[in-house]
Amino acid sequence: MTAPADTRTSDELIRAEEPVLAHNYHPLPVVVARAEGAWVEDVEGRRYLDMLAGYSALNFGHRHPALIDAARAQLDRLTLTSRAFHNDRLAAFAERLARLTGQDMVLPMNTGAEAVESGIKVARKWAYEVKGVPADRATIVVAEGNFHGRTTTIVGFSTDETARAGFGPFTPGFRIVPYNDLAALEAAIDDTTAAVLIEPVQGEAGVIVPDDGYLTGVRELTRRAGCLFVADEIQSGLGRTGRTLAVDHEGVVPDLVLLGKALGGGIVPVSAVVGRRDVLGVLRPGEHGSTFGGNPLAAAVGTAVVDLLETGDFQRRAAELGVVLREELQALLGRGVVAFRARGLWAGVDVDPALGTGREISERLLAEGILVKDTHGSTIRLAPPLTVTETELREALASLARVLAA
Numbered sequence: 001m002t003a004p005a006d007t008r009t010s011d012e013l014i015r016a017e018e019p020v021l022a023h024n025y026h027p028l029p030v031v032v033a034r035a036e037g038a039w040v041e042d043v044e045g046r047r048y049l050d051m052l053a054g055y056s057a058l059n060f061g062h063r064h065p066a067l068i069d070a071a072r073a074q075l076d077r078l079t080l081t082s083r084a085f086h087n088d089r090l091a092a093f094a095e096r097l098a099r100l101t102g103q104d105m106v107l108p109m110n111t112g113a114e115a116v117e118s119g120i121k122v123a124r125k126w127a128y129e130v131k132g133v134p135a136d137r138a139t140i141v142v143a144e145g146n147f148h149g150r151t152t153t154i155v156g157f158s159t160d161e162t163a164r165a166g167f168g169p170f171t172p173g174f175r176i177v178p179y180n181d182l183a184a185l186e187a188a189i190d191d192t193t194a195a196v197l198i199e200p201v202q203g204e205a206g207v208i209v210p211d212d213g214y215l216t217g218v219r220e221l222t223r224r225a226g227c228l229f230v231a232d233e234i235q236s237g238l239g240r241t242g243r244t245l246a247v248d249h250e251g252v253v254p255d256l257v258l259l260g261k262a263l264g265g266g267i268v269p270v271s272a273v274v275g276r277r278d279v280l281g282v283l284r285p286g287e288h289g290s291t292f293g294g295n296p297l298a299a300a301v302g303t304a305v306v307d308l309l310e311t312g313d314f315q316r317r318a319a320e321l322g323v324v325l326r327e328e329l330q331a332l333l334g335r336g337v338v339a340f341r342a343r344g345l346w347a348g349v350d351v352d353p354a355l356g357t358g359r360e361i362s363e364r365l366l367a368e369g370i371l372v373k374d375t376h377g378s379t380i381r382l383a384p385p386l387t388v389t390e391t392e393l394r395e396a397l398a399s400l401a402r403v404l405a406a
Contacts, residue, residue, distance in 0.1 A: 010043050026359075028366050028373070035062035038388040040371065051365075051372045051396050053385045055203070056235045056346075059262035060308055061387035067265035070304035071297065079297045083289060089299035096306040097274060100244060101257055104277040108270075108294035108302075112234040112260030113149030115271035118288060119197065119230050119258050120153065122273065124173075125282045127194030131226060138194040143179035147204030148197070148232055160204075180210040182217040189221065195228035195256075196221070200246035203235035206379045207341050207348030215250045222255075228279065234260040234271070239309060239386055242319030242344035249343075255279050265305050270298045314386045318344040324390055325382065328397035336404025338378075347382040348375065355404060364406070368399040 008016065010031040030048065034041040038061055041047050053059060060067060074089070081087045094106040107122070109115050120140060127138040142148075144159045155163045156170025164170075177184040179202060189196070200215055202208035222229040231254040236246035238259065243249055245257065256279060260271035273280065292298070308314060322344040329340045329347060339350045351361050358374025365372050365380075372380050384393060 006043075008043075013043065028362060028371070030366060030371070037061045037063075038385045038392055046369070048366070048369050048371045049384075049388075049392055049396055051370055051382050051384045053383050054266055055261065055373075056238075056240050056383055057261040057264065058266040059239050059314065059386050060265055060305070061385035062266060064265060064308070064387070066308060067267055067301055067304050070300045071265075071267050074297050074300035077296070080292065080295045082291050083294060087294075087296040087299070089296040089303065090294045093294075093299035093303045093306070096303055096310075097259075097263075097272060100306050100309060101259075101274045102253060103257065103274040105275060105280040107273040107275075107280055107283070107288075108298070109260075109273070109290050110269045110271055110292050110298070111149075112258070112271050113151050113154060114290065114293075115234065115258040115260050115273055116148045116154055116197075116232060117151060118273050119195075119232075119256050121288055122256065122275070122280060122283065123195035123197075123228050123230060125287070126228065126279050127192075129282050130278070131194070133192050133194065137192050139173050139175055139190075139192045140194055141175045141177060141185060141188045141196045143198050143202070144176055145179050145202050145205035145208065146197075146199060147202070148199075148234075179205075179208060180214050182214065182221065185218065186221055189225045189227060193225060193227040195230045197230040197232065199232045199236060200249075201236045201241060201343055201346070203346075203381075204375060205348075206350070206375050207343070207346055207381060209341050209343045213250070215247055215252045219252045219254070228255040230254060230256040230258065232258045234258055236343075236346075238262040238305070239314040239318050240344055240346050240383065242322055243315055244309060246343065263302055263305055264298065265301050267301050268298050270302045270305075272302075318346075318386050321345050321386075321388065321390060321393055324393055325397070328394060332397070332401060332404065335401070345384060345386060345388075349380050349382060349400075351378045351380065351404065353378045361403060364403040365399060368403060370396050370399045 013031045031043050032040045033043045040050050097106050124138045127133040142157045148154045153171040157174035175188045177188045233245050256275035264270035326342050341348045358378050358380045362372050362374050374380050
């Protein structure tokens, strides 16, 4: 038996949320009811081109047939056992994901923030048991402008005051250095350093792409200092930048890679820490866990995601369409766009503040039938599904041009 359809209008549904939902988001005024591929439809039947893709959780578009089929088939068999028991989908998922990422072992979790928290715990445990850091002295070096999630530990080393203010006291043990600054990073590393935790491309900060050689430098510094390189690829990974992982652009292999978002195909929350056997191997039964992590439904969908990525088609599409994205944005420089940064099918666009805030530009694009989201100030993000066509992409950028000219 299914629940009766909610027949309220968009305005009525938005008003209905106000008294009953915590106000931890400020969504754009659109109520999505259906979606397919790169397009969504609101409750009144208006269609919008999705240029955000769930912050890269929808890399393969809405309701990709292969992912829906995998989920449906698994729903008819088994959805959850907890990790108290084995299930028949988890081994294949772990084997395939490890092979895809060039790593040895997989720690399955659910959300991106859980993957980051797990990576932090593993790095500290490794520091005490393998590196020999004195008890409770381990430090982790992170970058300014980072976004790794919203748990209290993670916001404690954020430099975004909106994320931090009012949530202390915070967990100690983190050192913050400027992003894309190898000299500052080297100065912050000492004998207590368990790991360097960075995003290969900073997403929430506005799609900040580091200089060529930065990731190679991080890898070399951490290797020389005897600490771990932990790459947060939750937004940048799984095809978004034109490679399977963003670190692949420099041929770098971190000790731990944090994955999430697109790993669940936009269907279920799936995240994972993948890494070297001698690092993830420090965990023993009872020291870390998750009731839902590695559940059969998540493993089935995650395996189907790996199937899609193993073809290389999505990585190629992101690289090829990324060229189109850059060309279109280049043409808008001086015509309302002050600057932009892009890697693959992902861009942060700085709009002339005189034309409006990022929120205002996003609202004007909404009226044009284009869904984007702002980050800070007058910056908007573009991250369409990797299934978007070249025609659709050019139409979206034409809408941006019209909004800026208006």
